[in-house]
Amino acid sequence: MFDRILEVLPEIGVAMGQTLTMLLVAIPLAVLLGTPLGVLLYTIGPNGLKHRPKLHRVLDGLVNLLRSFPFLILLIAIIPVTRFIVGTTIGTAAVIVPLTLNAIPYFARFVEQNLSQLGGGVVEAARSMGASRSQIVRDVLIVEAKPGLVSSITIMTVSFISYSAMAGLVGGGGIGDFAIRYGYYRYETPLMITAIVLMILLVTIVQLGGSYVARRLDKRL
């Protein structure tokens, strides 16, 4: 059994590398693009700094629409978009596009939720100090929401470790795909368990790291 694991060890290494690549590209991109979207959703929302009911309804609907797609279907449905962006429809790069597209509205919701939980007091204080809307977002809301946002990134990363397992469908690889191919299709249960243990390790590390950073940033206690 161990011989077999050793035999495919290089492949496991490659698979782990692919999973990490997917996460390391998709998650930062989602944070980078989802944050402004989430801020906008909050800002033009009913309790935001500048309520714009119509625009809010459109954006809100768009986010719901993207979030409604089962990941597997999104993966297939946006193949033309994927080809346009990365020039190929198979491989790790091709999976990153739907992963990111799924993660952006996901994270935007997290941002929106984190901001709306802050309460109006600090915003009112900032307005009384003559802050502009962008200053309120940058110097007040984001500052106060930071620990919550780090927790949200952690939750999202863990979810996407699981999503990335579907990458195999378009030849994206990854450790989840490895577990499915060797364990599920070829009945090599020890290999499947090995892959799952690695995923558990990955999730644990992400969760512990995320919780640690969030705790360090949170000055409420």
Added chain:
Amino acid sequence: MIEIQNVSTSFASAAGPFTAVDDVSLHIRRGTIQGIIGFSGAGKSTLLRNINLLERPTSGRVLVDGVDLVTLSDAELRTKRHDIGMIFQHFNLLNNLTAQENVELSLKFAGVGKAERRRRAAETLEIVDLADKAGTYPAKLSGGQKQRVAIARALATGPKVLLCDEPTSAVDPRTTSSVLQYLADVNAEFGITIVVVTHEMNVIKAIADNVAVMEEGRVVEQFDLAELQRPGFHPATSIGRYLVSDEIQLDRSGRGAHTTAASEGLINV
């Protein structure tokens, strides 16, 4: 210093428009401490927010230092707000910033450079005797200390007016007098005009030069606090008399709550 002219403020509510401030005119002289007292829902906090336009009046004019704020553009209003500090019942400090960083924030919004911000924030913390707490986060400060940081934050930009919304309602009685003492000192030392909204008459008695009594959105009575010392002085309105008496009166016969509620028109007997 502050001239409130025929200010009304209404909000849309499910039951139709609700008038929080109803045709209020009030003149607040430079360097004085003006109290505004009334029960919850009397409109006093809305009136206070009308002064820096956190709440824009539906009609009327608000002049601060001769400038009608209602006519200003957004950018002009933001600049003007650096001259009008404000503190709140629940302090409204940023939890993730230290005392020093909280004070620097108002300077940052005023466009003050980093080195200058640091220097002036330290100076202002000195005024409220919290220089030793500069690096402390709000969670590690007492209620009184938090309010003093908030006072420092409001003072850092060198305002001419300080608006105080129930500044002592969330702190214990001993802390109340300490917070009020700092406000009185700030008024005496820097000549800052202060407006204090509160439902506590003892706060008004301790710190105000003049008081406006509010009920149902209107200023129903105004008097000079020195008047209180004059023998034979009685507030003209029943709410004024009630507030001045500052006593809790109970009926201990057992039907008290029922009859009190009935006399206030809260329930039909």
